[in-house]
Amino acid sequence: MAINLTQGAARERIDPAEAPTLRQRGVLVEDARRERPRYFDGRFLAARDLVRDQQYFLTREADLGRAAGSGVAHGLDVARGPTPQSLTIAAGDGITGAGELVLLPRRLDLNLADIPLAEQLSARFGLSRQPAAPLRSRTGLFVLGLRPVEFTANPIGAYPTTLTGARTVEDGDVIEATAVVLIPWQDDGAADALDARRGAAARRIFTQPTAPGWSANVLPVAMLALQSNSVVWIDEALVRRDLGADRGDLPGLGLVPRGLRLAHLLQYQTHLAEVVEQLGSRSFPAATQFPALPPAGPLPPGVIDTRDFTQRYFPSEVDVDFSIVPDDELPALVEEALALPPIDLLASEAALDLTAVLILAPVPRAEFRAVRARLTAVARPLRSAAPNLIAQRKPLEILTRLRIPQLLVPVDVANPSDAEWTRLAQLPGLWYLRRRNLAYRDDLVGRPVAVAGGDDVPVERGVMARVDALGLRPALDRVLAASSTRAAANVVSLLATPRVAASPTLTAAALGALNAKVEGAPQIDHARVLRVGAELAGGAGAGLEKLERATGSEAVTRTALTSLASNDQWRKLDTAAQSADSTRLAQLGQRLTRTPGGPSAAPAEPPVAEPAAAPTPTPTPAPRKTAVKKAPATKAPVKKAVAKKKATKPGEAP
Numbered sequence: 247m248a249i250n251l252t253q254g255a256a257r258e259r260i261d262p263a264e265a266p267t268l269r270q271r272g273v274l275v276e277d278a279r280r281e282r283p284r285y286f287d288g289r290f291l292a293a294r295d296l297v298r299d300q301q302y303f304l305t306r307e308a309d310l311g312r313a314a315g316s317g318v319a320h321g322l323d324v325a326r327g328p329t330p331q332s333l334t335i336a337a338g339d340g341i342t343g344a345g346e347l348v349l350l351p352r353r354l355d356l357n358l359a360d361i362p363l364a365e366q367l368s369a370r371f372g373l374s375r376q377p378a379a380p381l382r383s384r385t386g387l388f389v390l391g392l393r394p395v396e397f398t399a400n401p402i403g404a405y406p407t408t409l410t411g412a413r414t415v416e417d418g419d420v421i422e423a424t425a426v427v428l429i430p431w432q433d434d435g436a437a438d439a440l441d442a443r444r445g446a447a448a449r450r451i452f453t454q455p456t457a458p459g460w461s462a463n464v465l466p467v468a469m470l471a472l473q474s475n476s477v478v479w480i481d482e483a484l485v486r487r488d489l490g491a492d493r494g495d496l497p498g499l500g501l502v503p504r505g506l507r508l509a510h511l512l513q514y515q516t517h518l519a520e521v522v523e524q525l526g527s528r529s530f531p532a533a534t535q536f537p538a539l540p541p542a543g544p545l546p547p548g549v550i551d552t553r554d555f556t557q558r559y560f561p562s563e564v565d566v567d568f569s570i571v572p573d574d575e576l577p578a579l580v581e582e583a584l585a586l587p588p589i590d591l592l593a594s595e596a597a598l599d600l601t602a603v604l605i606l607a608p609v610p611r612a613e614f615r616a617v618r619a620r621l622t623a624v625a626r627p628l629r630s631a632a633p634n635l636i637a638q639r640k641p642l643e644i645l646t647r648l649r650i651p652q653l654l655v656p657v658d659v660a661n662p663s664d665a666e667w668t669r670l671a672q673l674p675g676l677w678y679l680r681r682r683n684l685a686y687r688d689d690l691v692g693r694p695v696a697v698a699g700g701d702d703v704p705v706e707r708g709v710m711a712r713v714d715a716l717g718l719r720p721a722l723d724r725v726l727a728a729s730s731t732r733a734a735a736n737v738v739s740l741l742a743t744p745r746v747a748a749s750p751t752l753t754a755a756a757l758g759a760l761n762a763k764v765e766g767a768p769q770i771d772h773a774r775v776l777r778v779g780a781e782l783a784g785g786a787g788a789g790l791e792k793l794e795r796a797t798g799s800e801a802v803t804r805t806a807l808t809s810l811a812s813n814d815q816w817r818k819l820d821t822a823a824q825s826a827d828s829t830r831l832a833q834l835g836q837r838l839t840r841t842p843g844g845p846s847a848a849p850a851e852p853p854v855a856e857p858a859a860a861p862t863p864t865p866t867p868a869p870r871k872t873a874v875k876k877a878p879a880t881k882a883p884v885k886k887a888v889a890k891k892k893a894t895k896p897g898e899a900p
Contacts, residue, residue: 279305312345316465317489317505322350323482324390324468330476331359333390335426335467341489343462346394348424356426358384358475384475387431387443389485391464395425429460431469440471440478441535444517449538451484452510453590455502458485479520483513507584510540522546532559533591541680542583545605550671555628557605560678561591562630563598566605569625570617570670573608576677583679602681607670620666660828661792709741716750717804721757721811729760729770736775746782750799751790751838754810755820756782762814789823790816796828797835806838 260268268274282302283295321338333356339349398417406412433443433450447469450456460466466485471478487505514536521535529548532539549559550568560566571579589601605628609617618624713722722741726734737760746752759778760770790810794802810816823834 307347308345310345311341311347312343314341315489316341316343316345317487318465318467319489322392322465322467322486324480326477326480327355327357332357333470333477333480335390340392340465340467342394342465346463348392348394348465350392350424354426358472358477384472386472387433387440387447388470388472389429389431389460389466390468390470391427391429391460391466393425393427393461393464394422396420396422427464428470429464429466432459440473444471444479444481444484445535445537447484448510448513448517448536449590449592452502452506452513452540453538453588455506481513481516483509483516504584507540507588510588511543511580511584514540514543518544518546529558531561533561537590537592539589539591540584541586541588542580543678545676545678547674549676550605550628551631552668552671555626555667555671556631557628558631560603560630561598563595563601564589564630565602566628566630567603567625568605568607568628568667568671570609570614570621571606572611572614574611576606576608579606579679580677586680586682589680600683602683604679604681606677606679607673608675608677609670617666617670620662622663626667660796705742706738709738709747712747713741713753716753716807718754718757718807718811721754721761721808725757725760725770728768729775730772732772733770733775736772736779737770740775740779740782743779743782749787749791749794750802750807751794751810751816752782752787754807755787755790755816757811758816759814761812786817787820789820789826792826793819793823793831793835793838796831797839802838 283299318340321336322340323336325334327334335354337350337352341347399421400417400419401415402418404414404416468480468482468486469484470480487509527548550557557566713719725737729737740756741753746756756778826834
């Protein structure tokens with residue numbers, strides 16, 4: 247049956263005789279607050295009946311208001327007043343936790359020096375355990391709240407209720423109003439500075455949500471820090487919640503309400519702006535100002551040291567990566583990260599070790615493709631500088647640093663990728679996001695099956711042609727001769743990878759790593775080829791590429807490539823070039839652009855083949871016999887020189 251909302255009552259009426267039976271069965275639920283007088287002709291009305299009627303409608307309004315939640319609907323912004331002892335609250339309205347409406351029709355100027363008025367309101371409305379003497383020097387943290395109150399006014403004459411009674415005067419109206427109250431914040435940091443107590447209060451509110459320290463009839467709008475009745479700081483987001491902010495939240499799963507998570511982000515932004523304004527351009531660890539961080543938020547300027555790409559904002563146990571993102575996708579990523587728990591910087595090392603953070607540099611979408619093309623990778627890890635935090639380092643890390651101190655690796659400004667990362671790290675709008683901890687399995691379900699795809703004959707021909715052009719065919723022949731059948735196929739695949747194929751020095755380095763003698767392994771097997779490929783893919787040879795870019799690939803001589811392909815001594819040159827500056831890089835580049843020993847040794851480069859190919863010319867037969875007789879004497883030193891060369895370079899083929 248359809249309900250007609252324009253006529254009669256919307257509730258179904260039952261027979262009063264059925265009420266006791268339904269109540270006894272437990273299917274009838276009554277609410278003592280929702281009882282109203284029943285009016286009929288001939289009933290004698292008293293004041294209590296009309297008051298009960300008003301209470302009924304007030305209760306219904308409170309229930310409807312509580313159904314929408316609690317918080318500030320609009321306005322009610324708190325700001326500093328014209329004097330250090332004054333505040334300004336903007337006009338607005340909101341709903342308390344009990345569902346009552348609080349309303350400020352106009353801006354309110356509050357004088358904090360009027361202590362008796364504030365204490366009188368607190369004592370009368372039950373917000374303090376006992377009325378205390380006025381404190382003229384109030385210091386500490388206080389919650390500024392609004393509470394709905396009512397009082398009677400406008401006296402009128404009252405007629406007597408008996409024949410012999412006298413006329414009296416009673417207030418004729420009940421006026422609803424909003425009172426401003428100050429509630430002391432109970433914490434254990436009374437001896438700490440007010441700035442430190444601000445961070446401790448934020449950690450307690452956002453990471454350890456408990457029952458608030460104020461009544462449900464109070465709507466908190468800001469937290470104040472007072473020093474002798476003077477305002478030190480105002481933080482609205484610590485206690486202020488917007489009405490309806492919890493709507494659309496994920497159900498259950500042990501998550502805090504969305505309004506609380508959003509308030510943590512807003513509070514962090516406000517607090518960070520004040521800290522940056524106070525400290526200026528000085529960098530600082532986050533734990534010194536914020537004991538707890540929201541799962542996403544902005545970063546102060548200069549958080550990344552562009553000299554060696556380290557950061558000291560997050561603890562050393564936290565894994566931090568640096569990447570880029572289109573600027574129009576950043577809000578969606580922040581909204582997704584808000585579903586994760588906050589980052590408690592005072593947690594144990596085990597908890598911080600499981601925390602990962604991604605620092606994002608917003609880039610305009612129109613420039614994103616060009617920026618991505620200048621980067622060799624989409625993400626770059628950031629090491630932790632962690633100064634003065636030796637006690638928080640792991641024991642193995644301490645021993646490593648004591649034995650092998652970490653060198654400051656300067657950024658190569660000549661490298662386009664490093665220059666672009668440096669520019670991105672200096673952008674003012676960097677944000678961080680907490681990353682999820684996903685469990686990955688290192689085992690594979692099933693077994694690998696080789697699948698034929700593509701023609702490998704042109705690939706092998708291309709590798710052989712490139713090796714011949716570089717003069718590395720003898721080194722490749724030695725590798726293939728010492729390799730198994732499966733390893734020989736993987737050698738060709740290794741040399742055909744894009745990174746190795748694009749660099750002559752990496753090609754020679756790959757052959758040198760394979761030609762290196764390994765004790766107990768006279769033959770090159772499949773595992774060894776894969777191990778060399780993994781080393782090159784993991785970053786080995788980056789110094790050689792840097793050196794090759796500085797000198798030019800066309801300037802590298804065949805003699806230098808042959809030396810690199812003879813053994814694995816190229817690793818020392820690779821390590822030295824990775825941390826070399828421009829001057830040192832030019833000195834190291836001479837090893838690739840000229841023969842070892844300097845220009846004076848250039849004529850002696852082919853000493854092995856020259857004696858047999860260039861005999862001493864003689865004009866007459868008699869001296870030629872003499873030359874033939876002396877030939878063994880002249881060849882003997884050459885043989886000794888060859889033997890000595892073999893002894894000094896065991897990896898070179900005879």
